[in-house]
Amino acid sequence: MSNGQDTKSFFLDDEEIPFEEGQTIIQAALTAGKYIPHLCYHPEFKPHGSCKLCTVRIDSRTITTEDGQTVKIPGRAAASCTTPAQAEQHVESNTPELLDLRRTLVQMLLVEGNHFCPSCEKSGKCMLQGLAYDLGVMSPHFPQYFSKREVDATHPDVLLDFNRCILCELCVRASAEVDKKNVFSLSGRGNTKHLICNSESGKLGDTNLAATDKAANVCPVGVILHKRHGFEVPYGQRRFDTAPISDNPVQYAPVKEQV
Amino acid sequence: MNASTSAPKRKLKVATTSLAGCFGCHMSFLDIDERILDLIELIEFDRSPLTDIKHCSTDCDIGIIEGGVCNAENVHVLHEFRKNCKILIAIGACSINGGLPAQRNSLDIRDILAAVYAQPGRGVHIPNDPEIPLLLNEVHPLHEVVKIDYFLPGCPPSGDAIWKFLTDLLAGRTPSLGHGLIHFD
Numbered sequence: 001m002s003n004g005q006d007t008k009s010f011f012l013d014d015e016e017i018p019f020e021e022g023q024t025i026i027q028a029a030l031t032a033g034k035y036i037p038h039l040c041y042h043p044e045f046k047p048h049g050s051c052k053l054c055t056v057r058i059d060s061r062t063i064t065t066e067d068g069q070t071v072k073i074p075g076r077a078a079a080s081c082t083t084p085a086q087a088e089q090h091v092e093s094n095t096p097e098l099l100d101l102r103r104t105l106v107q108m109l110l111v112e113g114n115h116f117c118p119s120c121e122k123s124g125k126c127m128l129q130g131l132a133y134d135l136g137v138m139s140p141h142f143p144q145y146f147s148k149r150e151v152d153a154t155h156p157d158v159l160l161d162f163n164r165c166i167l168c169e170l171c172v173r174a175s176a177e178v179d180k181k182n183v184f185s186l187s188g189r190g191n192t193k194h195l196i197c198n199s200e201s202g203k204l205g206d207t208n209l210a211a212t213d214k215a216a217n218v219c220p221v222g223v224i225l226h227k228r229h230g231f232e233v234p235y236g237q238r239r240f241d242t243a244p245i246s247d248n249p250v251q252y253a254p255v256k257e258q259v
Numbered sequence: 260m261n262a263s264t265s266a267p268k269r270k271l272k273v274a275t276t277s278l279a280g281c282f283g284c285h286m287s288f289l290d291i292d293e294r295i296l297d298l299i300e301l302i303e304f305d306r307s308p309l310t311d312i313k314h315c316s317t318d319c320d321i322g323i324i325e326g327g328v329c330n331a332e333n334v335h336v337l338h339e340f341r342k343n344c345k346i347l348i349a350i351g352a353c354s355i356n357g358g359l360p361a362q363r364n365s366l367d368i369r370d371i372l373a374a375v376y377a378q379p380g381r382g383v384h385i386p387n388d389p390e391i392p393l394l395l396n397e398v399h400p401l402h403e404v405v406k407i408d409y410f411l412p413g414c415p416p417s418g419d420a421i422w423k424f425l426t427d428l429l430a431g432r433t434p435s436l437g438h439g440l441i442h443f444d
Contacts, residue, residue: 110356117443118352118414119359124444133441139349139410140356143403146364235444244438 010089012036012056017085025080025091026054027254035249036093037102037131039109039220040168041081043254045177048169049082053102053131056080057092103135111142114149114163115221121230122222124238128166130245152197154205157216157227164222165195171224175215183209195223270300271320271429274344275307278333279360279398280326282308283415284351288323290418301429315343321428322347325415327357328399332392341405346428349401350421352414352443361398368396409434413442 009018012029019028024047026036040051060075075092092098109115109128117123152160167186172195175183183204187196199206209216216224235241277285285308291298306315315322322344328334341347352358363371372385372394401407411424411434420440427434 114362114365116352116356116359116362119362120444129443132443133438136435136437136441138412138436138441139402139407140400141402144356144361144400146357146361146397148365241439 008085008087010085010087010091012091013094014090019085023085023254025056025078025083025085025089028085029080029093030249030253033249034093035246035252036080037134037246038081038252039127039131039166040170041252042170042173042218043252044214045170045173047079047081048173049079051105051166051168052079053105054080055098055101056083057095057098058083059090060092099135102131103137104141106132106135106137107139107141109166110137111140111144112147113145113165114147120164120222121225122164122219124233124235124241126222126240127220127245130240133240134244134246149194152204153227154203155207155209155227156205157211158204158209159225159227160195160197160204161223161225162195166221167193167195168220170218170220171195171215174218175209175213178214181208181213181215183207183213183215268301270303272305272316272318273302273307273321273323274305274315274319274340275309275323276325276336276340277308278324278326278336278354278401279329280351280353280358282325284325284354284413285309287413287415287418288350288421291422292418294422298425315339317343319344320346323350324348324401325351325354327353327360328395328401328404329360330392330394334395334404337401337404346408347401347405348409348411348424348428349407350411350413351416352412353398354401355410355412357398357400358414361400364397368394411436414444416440416442 007018009016011017012034015034017028017032017034026038026041029036036054036056038051038054040048041054055077057075057077061073063071063073065071106128110132115128117129120126123129149162151162169186172184172186175181182198185196185198186193188194196202197204197207211226275285304310305319306312322340324337324340324347328337349355353360357364376385377383409428411420413420417440420436423436423440424434
């Protein structure tokens, strides 16, 4: 936030949010401490716009019809991670309609993969789970896919459990943009789309991934796990045991040097 | 809870059962501790492991079911509950997405039975007595078999979550758990 006269602002759920030129809606919102649900957005990487959790409505209008009725014309829906903030924009995020849509998106992700939280070591700090808690997802609603997916334990320090992949590409982007290693890619289309390792054998053990790489530490769900560190934090003290995911938006705010 | 404000009200009949579950949700239900005395002012138990009644009365108000559906008997019991209970609640992870038992879904049922019963030193016969319920190829969540009215996630849901859920429901509110009570593990 600059304090010059050129500070611009838009409105998020009727609250004024300042932004700097070039910031996206979600960047400005998170910087201001306003949480917009998201999964594939990460402040350090190029926005991806694929999970659609951060969808907002922009510039809804209210009109009065000839017979005096007030009708709300919904504004356009846009992913707030790829939409630049503009001055005087009116952005809606925390509405029953959008929360319903987000709940449905989370439910579809939950049935598409094999998300068995009780046996997952990411449980309690998993973004998908945290979002589901926050959105009040009580059931998967849809029939389970029970997709058949493999695990890859060939790497000495890092384990891959593809059962939980949500195709957010955070590891793909981290490996390409930060680590400059290109360890991960997505392969296939539509229903068969899946995460792969870029090695001749297709195994993680044959890539040059290191446990300290950004890509090994960015998975929002329980796919990329560090061996010998499972269940280190006891039940009751894990991240989403203590506070809901929406409680700490600044954590997801853009890092300084990249704004 | 306003337990005594409308005393002459009929007690609601509650049936419970565990299908492909571990009875952990029932144990957690008992974790409501002395609050069960308040609860019993409002409900009476029908078919349940707590009463050992074997079949549902035809006029149950609430059916609480833990565990998914893994064999033919589970399907029959679930249908009996749906037929006799006005409201069905799926309680716990297994009833909601199959839970840990459903992790066998990626394996062939013949391979599983062979691995368990037909290994050297464990005999060679896969049990096939007609009294043993036939296993299904896959473990299913309850809502894939019958209509489920409410879902209470957790493995198990805590006693507090069960208490909040039931008291909301008994008071005529849509159950709402909120942070700390809603858990998938």
